[in-house]
Amino acid sequence: MKNYDIHQHVQGKSIFIDDMRLPAGTLHAEIFTSNIAHGIITSIDTSAALASKGVVDIFSASDIPGENQVGGMIKDESLFAESEVHYVGQPILLVVAESKLEARKALSKIKIEYDKLKPILNPREAFIKGSLIAPPVTFELGNISAVWDECDFIEEGTVESGGQEHLYLETQAAAAIPHEGEKIKVYSSTQAPTATQRVVAGILGIPMNKVEVDVLRLGGGFGGKEDQASPFAAMAALAANKLNKPVKLVLNRQDDIRITGKRHPYSSDFKIGFSHEGKILAYEVKFFQNAGAAADLSMAVLERTLFHCTNSYFIPNVKATGISCKTNVPPNTAFRGFGGPQAMFVIESAIKKISEKLDVPAYMIQQKNLLREGDEFPYGQRAENCNAKKSWNEALSKFKYEERLQSINQFNLENKFLKKGIAVMPICFGISFTSTFMNQASALVHIYTDGSIGISTAAVEMGQGVNTKIRQIAAKIFSVDISIVKIESTNTTRNANSSPTAASSGADLNGKATELACLNIKERLLNSAKEILNADLSEIKIENGSIFVNEEKKLDWEELISKSFLKRVNLSSHAYYATPKIYFDKSKSKGNAFAYHVYGTAVVETTLDCLRGTYKINSVKAVHDFGESFSKTIDLGQAEGAIIQGIGWMTMEEICHDLNGRLLSNALSTYKIPDIHFTPDEFEVHFLEGAKNPMGIFNSKAIGEPPFMYGIGAYFAILDSMKAHNKNLDYDFKAPMTPERVLLTLSKNIKTKIHK
């Protein structure tokens, strides 16, 4: 099935917030932010800015009628700084003017002075200083301290992974329009309409029923608009409320990159014990998460790190501790994979160490330790319908792994400067929000009297194709043509108390809710048809837009609907879905946290230019567990996009700060993400056969996040290339593996004057 929205996208007709025709007189806002990482504001002078042409007003914390608070999980984050600033880019004031350019020009006329304080930029430094978001969390399985003695070998190491900018192509945006009775309507580019509604209500000090949040579509989210779209919506709403005029706030790219949080950088320590044969017996790991200046979703992200600390391997004794460290960078936030990738990078590094110790290729260690049916995860759940080995075997045979290995060795013998490398990357990713209560969704389905169908759910469309999937579900259940099914914007007055569209769960949860709503109406329709046609229920069938009695066509869909309406049949249904059987006991860190797991295996190949330190990702091939996909084009696109994003995180995407906590990679010219030439020449994603998933809608599996983690294979393939150049390479496990890191590592290992 193709993503329906594309018809409009390709013609440039899709409307994003910046494209909306807002009422005449709409004002424009720009944000004035801190340019130091930590300090106390001693004075602010806005007089020149206020006098600047076109400026209407300037708002600060003291203008907030409600509570100056945007924190979701922990209430520790203000909308506007009051006296202390905690990171470069922290909002302090909002300038509202008649045009965007005028608002922008006024920014430079604001004078501010600070007493500077020393910033903390590194999570380990924060840990030592006791600067934590919350107490550490530990997951345990078996008893590691009892087994260290039984291990033939023990290896230890440190692993660092960097942040990642979401770089959704549409920046954060909101428009707020005041309505009668102190009501406000907010158009927001948010993944979490309800959270945005809650934050806006809190800031304005009004009940949630006076705030309507509407989301048509997002130009990409990737987690970056799960928790962090709300402040911008609240700023627009505050100005609109105060001035009683529509206000639009669309961040320009550099502000977006500077102000918003990113994927959490991690610094981790591991200790791994194993046998002569490479069987892993014990794994101890400590994750220092760089949370930034406020909690945001960090604790949930950290928890998922712990959930996925053993990736797709079974390790009988595990102790994993996560520490969320508070630092002076923007609060880091959700990003595809949500802490999982950081965890998997550490276990893969540990496996690399084992392979070096035992002098066998890493894939043999990986293979030996893969999860099997019934194996226990560190959080107590057992692997069910486990496809770890299945996808592994299929990938290695389909992609002729052994043959590739040989031809790579041959190539490396024949070439001095160019070296090839290869790595296998298996994944296992749990599906469900790990905060169990969030696994709920609702759908509102209307059939109008002409037979056309309108559906509202809590799901936000951001390119992942959820709207198309929901249309498919409705069209399939009613057995009507998909063209008569329309998906409405996501709106808090139609679907209340919704969870964010996140955790890859949008289609699962909202799809199930849609299924239930459609089934409700269908049952009523069948009963109505029974009465209209005077037939037995068992004889009636709705198929391809017609109603049959014993295979004989009796009515059109439209006729059935209009007749049912006259018979006063309820043609609308609101349904609610909550994932069954899942639970998680936070006090014990045990439970069946996930509805199911997604598996898969990728093989990545690279070529390295050992003179220049540059590399090319030649090939990425994966066998992925999609369940039984009912939207293959969409699911394939999700997998491909996630893989490239994952490779980007591991290779070129580098967040750099200076020593004062100022972001250096603050634009697309300095923060590079994969482009079309970077895409591997060979890029294949295969659907794992026979992977039915009874827990998913129509036996499918969630797709958004899991393939991201195949990208980790790129790191190890490049490392493999480097080791082909120098078998005894001395290196650190540090990502991203930029050309700089490659070259300095190679140089460090040689003795000419290249390396001073």
Add this chain to the structure above:
Amino acid sequence: MKQPVKFILNDKIVETIEHPAKALLDVIRERYFLTGTKEGCREGDCGACTVLVGDLVDDEIQYKSVNSCLTPIAAVDGKHIVTIEGFNLKDKLTSLQFEFVEQGASQCGFCTPGFIVSLTGWLLQNTNFTVDEALTSIDGNICRCTGYASIIRVVENIVAEIQKANLGEDKISNLIELGFLPQYFTEIPKLLKGLTTFGSDQPYIGGTIVSGGTDLLVQRWDTIVDEEVYVKKSNGISENIFIEEASIVIKGETTISDLMKSEIIKEHIPKLSKWFSLFGSEPIRNKATITGNIVNASPIADSTNLLLVLDAELKLKKEKSTRSLPLSEFFISYKKVDLLPGEHVDAIHFEIPEIGTFIGWEKISKRKYLDIASINSSCCIKHANNKINMIRISAGGVAPIPLLLKKTSQFLEGKEITTSITDEVFGMIDSEITPISDARGSAQYKAELLKRLVLAHLKNCFPHFSVEELV
């Protein structure tokens, strides 16, 4: 200093009064409400704002893609501007749009109009249709959702379709026939010819010169609209690059694309067009001028780097007086150049390289394409019997100005290249450079990389030189 401008926007002639350096993007979106053209970065790095500019060259209309966020509105006076809306057919999708839908090559959709515009531009521009050329046409379009695989499938299918169709002479009509373009495109040449525009090319008398705008509109899009500006317009390629007294002369307004296409350049520096595919992206190259690259004085400028080893000279003009200046003397300190008020760069020239001269150009960046170099280096060597008779090596990104490695070059002159002298060469390089750490790399990285690029030059010139044992 607002000025009237008149151009064809899709199928209509439009007229407006704007500051000449106002970005075309803003005019399209705010004045004409054509919101299919998106702002993704406002610095030429995402391609979401791509539009086509059509211009009459020898009675034939030629289209090229540009980033509308960096296009000063005055530069489109008298031209045909095509936005995504300008391709839409009445009641169906164009063949390209259809293929995007088929392959699921659009997810969130924000980048999609830019891709469609760039690719349609490629169809209009080219005569031999290969996948590589098509991919080059979208090397300035960033997509965060698809991972590009589906877009590559679109390109492959379209290339196959076009190759089968054989567009031939009457390309526009054939593209219309094949469903790639709306009918009105046949009317445009006539319309353009009849278009009386406001700004004819005035001689330069003062104010900020805006050539391509690919530096200026990135650096000060918000304040340049308060300045007095002079927007330069480009003309056809044949007049821009020519040979005069054994020198190659490049006129000031020559773009990087012009340079890459020039037959003269192809003959004398055959690899240039391949090298410069690493310069920005196609829409950037279509606008970026050599002069802008030089005068902007970025230490990392790619064409400056090459021109330095070619020993290029600048011809500077102020009203009626002209003077010549070696390029290597033009840079005074960081972003400070020897250019008098009211003076502009009229042309750049250098001696035609002798046959057998080695010319090398290396650029390393975090991302290979559409990225600014971490460092770059060029090299020109005259040699015989394995001995260097003359050598010039340049290095970008290791000093406040684009640098000629004079000492290192001098040291190498008259030498035979062996691994035994490399430590001395490395020491020499270190003594000449002062790299700093920034987002493009640490000082240490830049220093080490430069040495390796110098080795790469020498290896490329002297294949027997066994660099292998050094790295």
